[in-house]
Amino acid sequence: MKTHAERQLKICDTTLRDGNHAVAHQLGHADIVAYAKAAELAGADLLEVGHGNGLGASSIQVGRAALTDMEMLTAARAQLKQTRLGVLSIPGFATVERDLKPALDCGVDEVRVGAHCTEADVTRQQITMLREMGVTVKGMLLMSHMASTKTLIEQARLIQEYGAHAVILMDSAGAYTPAAVDEKVGALVEELDIEIGFHGHNNLGLSVMNSMAAVKAGATIVDVTARGFGAGAGNAPLELVAANLHLEQIETKLQLFAALDAADLAESTFVKRIPTNDSVTIASGIAGVFSGFASPTRRAAERFQVDPREILMELGRRGVVAGQEDTIIEVAMGLAQKNSLYEVI
Amino acid sequence: MKTHAERQLKICDTTLRDGNHAVAHQLGHADIVAYAKAAELAGADLLEVGHGNGLGASSIQVGRAALTDMEMLTAARAQLKQTRLGVLSIPGFATVERDLKPALDCGVDEVRVGAHCTEADVTRQQITMLREMGVTVKGMLLMSHMASTKTLIEQARLIQEYGAHAVILMDSAGAYTPAAVDEKVGALVEELDIEIGFHGHNNLGLSVMNSMAAVKAGATIVDVTARGFGAGAGNAPLELVAANLHLEQIETKLQLFAALDAADLAESTFVKRIPTNDSVTIASGIAGVFSGFASPTRRAAERFQVDPREILMELGRRGVVAGQEDTIIEVAMGLAQKNSLYEVI
Structure with a gap:
């Protein structure tokens, strides 16, 4: 060998x-x-x-x-x-x-x-x-x-x-x-x-x-x-x-x-968009979260009016992996609740 | 200090x-x-x-x-x-x-x-x-x-x-x-x-x-x-x-x-095209030629029907710097002549 x-x-x-x-x-x-x-x-x-x-x-x-x-x-x-x-x-x-x-x-x-x-x-x-x-x-x-x-x-x-x-x-x-x-x-x-x-x-x-x-x-x-x-x-x-x-x-x-x-x-020919780094893909790298989470995270951020990067950072802290996409919604809801608490205070 | x-x-x-x-x-x-x-x-x-x-x-x-x-x-x-x-x-x-x-x-x-x-x-x-x-x-x-x-x-x-x-x-x-x-x-x-x-x-x-x-x-x-x-x-x-x-x-x-x-x-807002690396910008980096030479090199390559990357590699070998843009044409002409010689042989 x-x-x-x-x-x-x-x-x-x-x-x-x-x-x-x-x-x-x-x-x-x-x-x-x-x-x-x-x-x-x-x-x-x-x-x-x-x-x-x-x-x-x-x-x-x-x-x-x-x-x-x-x-x-x-x-x-x-x-x-x-x-x-x-x-x-x-x-x-x-x-x-x-x-x-x-x-x-x-x-x-x-x-x-x-x-x-x-x-x-x-x-x-x-x-x-x-x-x-x-x-x-x-x-x-x-x-x-x-x-x-x-x-x-x-x-x-x-x-x-x-x-x-x-x-x-x-x-x-x-x-x-x-x-x-x-x-x-x-x-x-x-x-x-x-x-x-x-x-x-x-x-x-x-x-x-x-x-x-x-x-x-x-x-x-x-x-x-x-x-x-x-x-x-x-x-x-x-x-x-x-x-x-x-x-x-x-x-x-x-x-x-x-x-x-x-x-x-x-x-x-077939490359529609040359890959670049926007905020969300960079946050995904910092957090160490699977790249495939970027799109559902953007959608959840939109729905709950929170920062998609905050969602990714929290997913990173939790060590979430592919197959656990439900956690995205949970984290987004949690952030939205926290934000509304701050608004009240 | x-x-x-x-x-x-x-x-x-x-x-x-x-x-x-x-x-x-x-x-x-x-x-x-x-x-x-x-x-x-x-x-x-x-x-x-x-x-x-x-x-x-x-x-x-x-x-x-x-x-x-x-x-x-x-x-x-x-x-x-x-x-x-x-x-x-x-x-x-x-x-x-x-x-x-x-x-x-x-x-x-x-x-x-x-x-x-x-x-x-x-x-x-x-x-x-x-x-x-x-x-x-x-x-x-x-x-x-x-x-x-x-x-x-x-x-x-x-x-x-x-x-x-x-x-x-x-x-x-x-x-x-x-x-x-x-x-x-x-x-x-x-x-x-x-x-x-x-x-x-x-x-x-x-x-x-x-x-x-x-x-x-x-x-x-x-x-x-x-x-x-x-x-x-x-x-x-x-x-x-x-x-x-x-x-x-x-x-x-x-x-x-x-x-x-x-x-x-x-x-x-104002970024019209996110910078990416095509053949010519990469060849420019390999050759160590000033980035501003990319556009005139593309034009010279087109005019003399030679590979722009070959021009850049030769400019790199010659250690050309900004202000010596005339050399681009000289090199392109030289490559075109060399190519036509090969065609005859």
Whole structure:
């Protein structure tokens, strides 16, 4: 087995999966074909494709995608030669028979199985099965800024034991700083044999530097999207990570100008709004709250006439995670009551 | 005299000066009044106001501002109490009698005198005179990534000798990395008695982290703009620097939510396009070429049918600086000739 230092850095382009969040999962056939061509030319190692929440997630509750999983994967597959095709699988959304097996039949090269950072055991069944089938499979720990380094090591070790080829720390709230990346990625690189990856978001304006910090700490997989295309404050931008890797003379398969071209193409075709940081996405990063809470928080703030940032800061203090969206309303009501008390006084 | 460690960090908000570049110097009276109020509430230490190139720069060649220097300064002055009012003076554009004295009569609290990073002597006359008049005056070294640490120390010492209260390193090309900031700012903090500042641009997506690196290296002045409002890839965003200072518990006069409000206000009123990084602004950062070269480079690329990024990379190799815009055409022609040679072969 190669040591961490011997492994070449791999760039995972998740524009056509995580980016789908930014357009309510409405990426179309032409978008996928054009961008897959560009990602191949850019030299991305992996192109992740699908609904924002991964295989099997398209639904009225989470949002219906414009295309089925298989339509998206088939469209991308036809454009890729060197760049490998990847999918996200979150157990609960994705099931083996209905979603994973047909995806593999479509020619998917790699499956990334995700779970909350303290619930790695949820990934066991899928990782074990995929590994037995000879598929490249990676584990992803969501909202990983919330867990201590010790916990992350324990959870990542479980993913390694299940047979995954890598574990990827997801900065789902865009709440990491380079120092925290250095500590957590560095510890995992030290303690695990499999590859370590980092997936950054930009709520604090640090996604590029966090990605570079991950590489310097020994991560050999970095996730990016063209122009940071993604929900809320967006992802680490492919083109800026490419520029910084070039300046630092860190070798990858990326072709610098082709990577810049891919991002320009995305902007000129399917990127409706280049991600930026408004008050709410920044407060979400400060509070360390899941980016997906931004929209329901804005709605609750409007309804109860309170500051959305106060809601997010309180959600952060309570350590709320995805699935606990009801708490948003509770916190907003509480703030509204407090405010009206002050008005009386 | 206070040591560097005893000085509180000061935030210079240059939204209404550097940001003016992004709207061809067309900020109007209502924009200035509204934003000055917001900057005061945000707790900015200094609000820099004026034409993008500073006092006296409004002209057909550089671009006519919507308002005169005095109209802009008077509008801002009326809104500021705690926040001090600043102007940029670049000798050549700004003269003492015509520009500086009337500006001081308008109630300007601070003048920042700028010159290319190897030409500090250009600032001598104005700094000396302003210091003798009892005005707070700071020196700015433009394109400072181009000079060695040794040269910057020599140039900054000149500015100190002239009597300036601080010297500010300008990352005019957005070409710094945090490691370079740490080295250069750290050396100036070590070698000089006056305050050191940093003014970051975002061509490489590092402006926030570079600003934080400057603070950690001992800088006590950091320049920002709301939403990064500025030419090309924009400046270090006020709201993201505020968020990171909050997270790192670094004390300033900034009020976090009010700083976020100021940026939201700017976006909803006068920011026409939130700065982002396209291919050309990134190549400009990689090459270390002045951001102002982006537009003429795009035009030359179009005219000679060559890749604008190749032009910028060559300009970077030649170490071209502002004032040498003719070289853009020369390089573009050279690339076009080279391309047509290859076509023949």
